[in-house]
Amino acid sequence: QVQLVESGGGLVQPGGSLRLSCAASGSIFIYAMSWYRQAPGKRRELVATITSSGRTNYGDSVKGRTTISRDNAKNTVYLQMNSLKPEDTAVYYCNADRLTDESWGQGTQVTVSS
Numbered sequence: 001q002v003q004l005v006e007s008g009g010g011l012v013q014p015g016g017s018l019r020l021s022c023a024a025s026g027s028i029f030i031y032a033m034s035w036y037r038q039a040p041g042k043r044r045e046l047v048a049t050i051t052s053s054g055r056t057n058y059g060d061s062v063k064g065r066t067t068i069s070r071d072n073a074k075n076t077v078y079l080q081m082n083s084l085k086p087e088d089t090a091v092y093y094c095n096a097d098r099l100t101d102e103s104w105g106q107g108t109q110v111t112v113s114s
Contacts, residue, residue, distance in 0.1 A: 001101045001102075001103050002024040002025050002026045002027075002028065002031070002075075002096050002103050003024070003025040003103065004022055004023070004024055004025075004094045004095075004096060004103055004104065004105035005022070005023050005105055005106070006020060006021065006022050006092065006093065006094050006105045006106065006107060006108040007020070007021050007022075007023070007108060008020040008021050008108060009092060009108030009109045009110045009111075010109075010110070010111070011111045011113065012084055012110070012111070012112055013084075013112070013113070013114050014084060014085060014086060014112055014113075014114055015083060015084065016084050016112070017080070017081060017082045017083075017084065018080075018081050018084065018110060019078060019079070019080050019081070020035065020078065020079040020081070020092055020094075020108060020110070021076055021077070021078055022035070022076060022077040022078075022079075022094030022105060023074075023075065023076050024075040024076070024077075024096060024103075025075075026075065027072070027075060028070065028072060028075050028076075028077070028096060029052065029072050030052050030098055031052060031096040031097060031098050032049060032050070032051045032052060032096075032097045032098065033049070033050050033068075033070055033077040033094070033095070033096055033097075034046060034047070034048065034049040034050075034068075034094070034095040034097065035047040035048050035049075035068060035077075035079045035092055035093070035094060035095070036092070036093045036095055037088075037090035037091065037092045037093065037110075038090055038091050038093070038107075039087075039089060039090040039091075042090075044093070045059060045061075046059050047059050047062055047066065047068075047079065047092065048062065048066055048067075048068035048079060049068070050068045050069065050070050050077065054070070056068055061087075062081070062088075065081065065082050065083045065084075066079065066080065066081050066082070067079075067080040068080075077094060079092070081110075084110075084112045085112060086112050086113060087112075088110060088112050089110060089111050089112050089113070090109075090110060091107040091108065091109050091110075092107060092108050092109075092110055093105055093106075093107045
């Protein structure tokens with residue numbers, strides 16, 4: 001099981017961009033890696049997933065504005081978010097999943113506000 005540490009969150013104006021990073025303590029080669037988010041009073045929702053083979057999937061609310069990528073050599077997953085909206089405000093969590101185990105990071109806060 002890997003430990004995950006997210007970074008890159010912060011305060012950004014509407015229309016701005018952020019790049020989140022998720023660093024794992026070990027190899028992520030065989031993991032499907034995902035970003036989730038949870039806004040106050042709302043359920044945690046899937047933002048994006050990238051499989052071990054590189055296939056990607058995005059939540060409807062971020063499709064076209066967000067790109068997930070992975071660098072297995074650095075054991076890191078990225079989430080590039082563009083054209084940010086106030087409704088993107090949430091805590092963003094990294095997830096590593098394989099058949100035998102699953103890990104979550106502690107989350108990084110993203111606030112979109114003018």
